[in-house]
Amino acid sequence: MAAQPMWQLWRLGVFLAAFAPLVAWGWQVAVNAAGPEPGRYLLLNIGIGALWMLLLTLSLTPLTKLTRWKGFALIRRQLGLWTLAYATLHMLSYALFILGLDWALLGSELVKRPYIIVGMLALIGLAVLGATSNRWAMRRLGKRWKPLHKLSYPILGLVLLHFFWVVRADLGEWTMYAAIAALVMATRLPPVARTLPTLRYRFNRVHRRVPS
Secondary structure, eight states: OTTHHHHHHHHHHHHHHHHHHHHHHHHHHHTTOSOSOHHHHHHHHHHHHHHHHHHHHHHHHHHHHHHOOHHHHHTHHHHHHHHHHHHHHHHHHIIIIISTTOGGGHHHHHHHOTHHHHHHHHHHHHHHHHHTOSHHHHHHHGGGHHHHHTTHHHHHHHHHHHHHHHSTTOOHHHHHHHHHHHHHHHTTSHHHHHHHHHHHHHHHHHHHHSOO
16 A cells, blocks of 8 residues: 555656647647648647557566566556547547548548558557456456457557658658567567566676676
């Protein structure tokens, strides 16, 4: 019980850290510092924020295995829901700033920009994961819950494909995210996953041998 306030502060700190970029981008728009197209500025940054949230969420499991620190596991659902929130805001930004809420334009947009379909599939997948991330769904789904939540892996692939299609003229930034994603996914490979818990002990052993 004594540790409960510490975990609440940890969750609050994660909440504020996840919320802060939205405040910063909104402030940039408010003070006319977001460039000539503030709508596209928000659309792009929120989309990249969603990718970051997804990568951070997927990194929590290997970090937990590597460090055995409970704090990473405690925020997995929180960051997963933040990923869904960012992705939803990204979609709403597109509807507001690009379509102007004129849904009649959506058909022609899908033909000209099929990466929108890819993004919508990723958003639907995230919505399914968000809706089943509670304890009731875990009990209801039983053994099917873990296989269902491995949908986060193909969702990451869809998000990267969506981003690739958007920025294909300049692949430098995309390559960085793809490399991070590859590293995160590599930690899921059985040989690597089995090695992660032992790395902590090896590090501690070396650390003890180093004279202070």
